[in-house]
Amino acid sequence: MNFPSDPQYVSNRMNPQLFDYIEGFRNHLALLKNTKSFFLLKKAMIFLKTLNKSNQTILFINTNPKLSFLTRKTAGQLMQPYSNEYWIPGLLTNWSQFQPSIQSFQYCEKYFHHFLTQKKMVFPKYLKQKKKLEGLGYLKSLPSALVLFQLEGNEAILKESRLLNIPVVVFTDCTKSTKNIDYPVPINSDSLPLVYFFCSLLCK
Numbered sequence: 001m002n003f004p005s006d007p008q009y010v011s012n013r014m015n016p017q018l019f020d021y022i023e024g025f026r027n028h029l030a031l032l033k034n035t036k037s038f039f040l041l042k043k044a045m046i047f048l049k050t051l052n053k054s055n056q057t058i059l060f061i062n063t064n065p066k067l068s069f070l071t072r073k074t075a076g077q078l079m080q081p082y083s084n085e086y087w088i089p090g091l092l093t094n095w096s097q098f099q100p101s102i103q104s105f106q107y108c109e110k111y112f113h114h115f116l117t118q119k120k121m122v123f124p125k126y127l128k129q130k131k132k133l134e135g136l137g138y139l140k141s142l143p144s145a146l147v148l149f150q151l152e153g154n155e156a157i158l159k160e161s162r163l164l165n166i167p168v169v170v171f172t173d174c175t176k177s178t179k180n181i182d183y184p185v186p187i188n189s190d191s192l193p194l195v196y197f198f199c200s201l202l203c204k
Helices: 015-022 035-051 063-078 095-119 126-136 153-162 192-203
Strands: 024-025 031-032 056-062 082-084 147-148 168-171 183-186
Touching: 035 147, 035 168, 035 183, 035 192, 056 063, 063 082, 063 126, 063 183, 063 192, 082 126, 126 183, 147 153, 153 168
Parallel strands: 056 082, 056 147, 147 168, 168 183
Antiparallel strands: 024 031
16 A cells, blocks of 8 residues: 655644644645655555445545535445535434435336436436435345545534534645544545555455
């Protein structure tokens, strides 16, 4: 498992908790120590692979449209659920209420998707639900862990996971606190090659 050797430019601001992960600054941008990042990445990878091998559920959560295809492909290869671009608030803490909606959508997909595609019929409400729920077919119960590709703007998801004691692997830059994150991975989550590197290792 070879981590990319080039330094990662993360942010021009820093959270004091991440000083140990910084190698220095260049043009006002913090440079992450690759050895530190690699250690945390490997720790998260071992945790996730152990869960996957024991048939535990890992929910992948992505809110960046650029990573939608990669998220869907990774989750599909691992036969795990995913939430792409749009997170449903309260999905975890109100799981018993959302579960019937997911099951109903799966039923509709099974029996009507081919017909709608063949007839080229468009139902905006159906398409909206599809975007929210199509990746949750493997989510039969609360997940054993979450993989959150972006921390920025998704703090509510972390709050839900803490309330339910669900461990989380989170990609984060140097501006956010990692105090309540079980497996922080300090890399630039906007970098497609780095996220692809993570996903390819997970699928091996």
